[in-house]
Amino acid sequence: xxxxxxxxxxxxxxxxRGWLAENMRELPPxxxxxxxxxxxxxxxxxxxxxFWWHRKLYDAGFVGIAWPKEYGGRGATLIEQxxxxxxLARHRAPGPVNVIGIGWAGPTIIAAGTEEQKKRFLxxxxxxxxxxxxxxxxxxxGSDLAGIQTRAVEDGDDFVVNGQKWPTGAAExxxxxxxxxxxxxxxxxxxxxxxxxxxxxxxGVTVRPFRWMDGDSSNCEVFLDNVRIPxxxxxxxxxxxxxxxxxxxxxxxxxLGATVGRENIINDLIRTMKRTERDGQPLSQDPVLRQExxxxxxxxxxxxxxxxxxxxxxxxxEATGPKANLGFVMAGxxxxxxxDFAIRIIGPYGQLARGSKHAVDNxxxxxxxxxxxxxxxIGGGPVEIxxxxxxxxxxxxxxxx
Ligand SMILES: Cc1cc2nc3c(=O)[nH]c(=O)nc-3n(C[C@H](O)[C@H](O)[C@H](O)COP(=O)(O)OP(=O)(O)OC[C@H]3O[C@@H](n4cnc5c(N)ncnc54)[C@H](O)[C@@H]3O)c2cc1C
Numbered sequence: 104x105x106x107x108x109x110x111x112x113x114x115x116x117x118x119x120r121g122w123l124a125e126n127m128r129e130l131p132p133x134x135x136x137x138x139x140x141x142x143x144x145x146x147x148x149x150x151x152x153x154f155w156w157h158r159k160l161y162d163a164g165f166v167g168i169a170w171p172k173e174y175g176g177r178g179a180t181l182i183e184q185x186x187x188x189x190x191l192a193r194h195r196a197p198g199p200v201n202v203i204g205i206g207w208a209g210p211t212i213i214a215a216g217t218e219e220q221k222k223r224f225l226x227x228x229x230x231x232x233x234x235x236x237x238x239x240x241x242x243x244x245g246s247d248l249a250g251i252q253t254r255a256v257e258d259g260d261d262f263v264v265n266g267q268k269w270p271t272g273a274a275e276x277x278x279x280x281x282x283x284x285x286x287x288x289x290x291x292x293x294x295x296x297x298x299x300x301x302x303x304x305x306x307g308v309t310v311r312p313f314r315w316m317d318g319d320s321s322n323c324e325v326f327l328d329n330v331r332i333p334x335x336x337x338x339x340x341x342x343x344x345x346x347x348x349x350x351x352x353x354x355x356x357x358x359l360g361a362t363v364g365r366e367n368i369i370n371d372l373i374r375t376m377k378r379t380e381r382d383g384q385p386l387s388q389d390p391v392l393r394q395e396x397x398x399x400x401x402x403x404x405x406x407x408x409x410x411x412x413x414x415x416x417x418x419x420x421e422a423t424g425p426k427a428n429l430g431f432v433m434a435g436x437x438x439x440x441x442x443d444f445a446i447r448i449i450g451p452y453g454q455l456a457r458g459s460k461h462a463v464d465n466x467x468x469x470x471x472x473x474x475x476x477x478x479x480x481i482g483g484g485p486v487e488i489x490x491x492x493x494x495x496x497x498x499x500x501x502x503x504x
Contacts, residue, residue: 106411108186115183119190122163127196130156135195137464145321150276157200157231166199167229170209174225181417192363203273204228204235208281211298211351215339220300224279236277238268238301238325239348246488248283249292249345253327255284255299261331262286262299264307267324274323275312277303281351282332287342298344300336307331317473318456361434362407365441368471369399372445375463379448386448395444402437406430425496428489435479435486442472 108116131152133141142148160166168184170176177183191198199205209228212220227233244250253266264284274280280301287295303310307330312323339347373396376386386392409430413423445468446453457466480486494500 108182112182112186115179116186116190119165119187120194122165123190123194123196126159126163127194130197134197137467140465153197153200154231156197160199161230166231167205167209167225170213170225170229174213174221175229176225181414185414189363192361192367195367199231201228201231201234203237203277203281204231204233204279207237207351208235208279208300211281211338211347212300214350215298215347217335219335220338224300233278234273234276236271236274236280236303236323236325237351238271238274238280238282240270241267242269246485248348249296251283251285251296253282253284254288255286255297255332257286257334258331260334262297262334262337264299264301264327264330264332266327268327269324270322271310271325272322274303274310274325275321279303280325281338283344283348286344290342293345295342296345296348297341298338298347299332300338301327301330301332302336305330305332315474315477317470317477362403362410365399365403365406365438368441368445369396369403372396372448375445376448381450392448399437399441399444402433406434406437409433425492428492429497431483432486432489432493438479439475442468442475446472 131141133139142152157166164177165187167174167176168179168187169181170178172178205228209225212224216224224233228235239248239251241251241253243252251266253264253268255262255264257263262284264282266284268282271280280303282299282301284297284299285295286297289295301308307328309326309328310323311326312321314321338344373387376389376392376396379386381389413427413430416423416426449463449468452461452463453468453472455462455466456469459466462469491503495502
């Protein structure tokens with residue numbers, strides 16, 4: 104195994120580093136500084152800031168690095184995309200907006216969309232002129248995605264859609280959504296589902312936002328009431344949308360670059376442990392905490408190499424398949440343990456939220472602790488389901504349900 108990068112990749116890394124060093128000087132003083140008050144992530148000011156930064160990344164050719172040039176991408180390799188993600192995290196720089204568009208909708212359209220869909224949607228995903236949401240889950244169908252009830256009936260050149268989606272992240276500001284609907288209620292469950300592109304501004308779409316328990320991130324209920332979607336918005340074949348969706352989730356499961364973010368957290372905790380005393384000793388001297396911290400570092404390194412293994416599979420054009428679940432389960436549960444560790448070393452003050460004058464780092468640790476309960480082990484499909492997939496498709500055990 105060769106972990107060295109080619110001269111071309113190293114040159115790209117230098118270009119990214121140079122660009123970040125130059126442009127991060129323009130970031131507002133509150134960026135990355137929990138002690139300096141900044142805007143709420145849901146505020147217009149924060150939104151303005153994120154789009155301004157996105158535009159800079161986009162103009163520099165750092166959005167859609169591995170996407171084809173003809174649709175607005177850079178036409179570079181997945182390794183360069185991974186290098187970019189790594190440098191962004193290492194510099195603690197903000198990322199691009201339109202996470203669902205760039206991470207899931209776009210790659211699905213590239214893989215399974217029509218030429219018209221590619222031309223129509225891909226450039227505006229990258230420029231963030233159009234923001235995307237993912238409307239797969241429903242109140243009665245999350246883990247069991249094949250159980251969706253939202254119904255689409257053909258009427259002339261359109262599908263007419265009725266139903267409810269929940270939770271649908273970023274829907275209140277989305278222009279488009281990737282949508283799963285049931286088009287054949289009589290077919291076997293997995294074979295009667297279609298994958299559509301939904302105009303969120305179409306008549307009959309109602310969005311009702313709510314907040315998760317971390318207080319910061321919002322999510323939405325989406326109601327679809329006789330919404331007309333042109334048949335040209337079908338991705339892949341009618342009734343085979345479940346398999347297109349599995350491809351989308353595969354992109355989700357093979358995301359790279361989170362390990363540097365974990366290293367940042369561990370380094371911040373080391374600083375906190377050195378400056379926090381308990382019983383007259385800095386926490387960095389506590390033998391049990393040192394053991395735990397070392398374990399977190401080991402897990403971070405293991406995940407880095409698992410990520411590289413997935414990247415190797417992708418570069419060879421192999422489906423990352425059920426094996427990607429190994430890394431996802433490990434990363435999801437391990438970030439929860441790390442956040443739990445952070446709250447324990449900070450002590451009761453770690454439970455104070457932003458706004459309290461005694462909150463440590465302006466409530467950063469409480470927020471990230473609460474956020475870690477959602478996306479890492481539930482958001483992209485619960486870890487129990489991923490373990491089921493590993494049991495069946497990696498270990499060859501029989502289906503249990
Ligand atoms: C922060 C967050 C953001 C999200 N964003 C989006 C989004 O943008 N778009 C979208 O479409 N969805 C989104 N989701 C939904 C997410 O995909 C679902 O929550 C998830 O698939 C679980 O479905 P559920 O909530 O209905 O739980 P359920 O399916 O009801 O599961 C409840 C519990 O039972 C367990 N369970 C269920 N079936 C089995 C089984 N067969 N074997 C073992 N255990 C089982 C589950 O693991 C889970 O612990 C988001 C969720 C979260 C938490």
